[in-house]
Amino acid sequence: MSERSEASRGDAERATESTLATLGERITPEEATDLASQLPGELGVPLRRAIRYPEDFSAADFVNRVAERDGIAPNDADKRVRAVLATLGEAVSEGQLEHVLSQLPTDYLELMAGTHRA
Numbered sequence: 001m002s003e004r005s006e007a008s009r010g011d012a013e014r015a016t017e018s019t020l021a022t023l024g025e026r027i028t029p030e031e032a033t034d035l036a037s038q039l040p041g042e043l044g045v046p047l048r049r050a051i052r053y054p055e056d057f058s059a060a061d062f063v064n065r066v067a068e069r070d071g072i073a074p075n076d077a078d079k080r081v082r083a084v085l086a087t088l089g090e091a092v093s094e095g096q097l098e099h100v101l102s103q104l105p106t107d108y109l110e111l112m113a114g115t116h117r118a
Helices: 007-028 027-038 039-051 058-068 074-091 094-102
Strands: none
Touching: 007 027, 007 039, 007 058, 007 074, 027 039, 027 058, 074 094
16 A cells, blocks of 8 residues: 555555544445455454444545544545555455445545456
């Protein structure tokens, strides 16, 4: 992820945690649990911590939430979110990814463009 976002390792770890926590706030608890189960090591923790009723917020609000969590500019957060989501798309099964995408409105498609597999 750090190569994709051009972030330091520490920044990449923060971006990953913030992005997964924010995603956990946007999707259903069941989907967050399923997604977390496919992630290695401690990567599922932010998803599991965020489990509650899903909130309805746009892709732009998603990026802004990550920016706030990380204390960075939205433009920087956008790059990092895209990198995390692309990496996530490679780490989980295609079926799991499709389940997550089915819970998100169409404005997330551009944000998650790097998650689709050929």
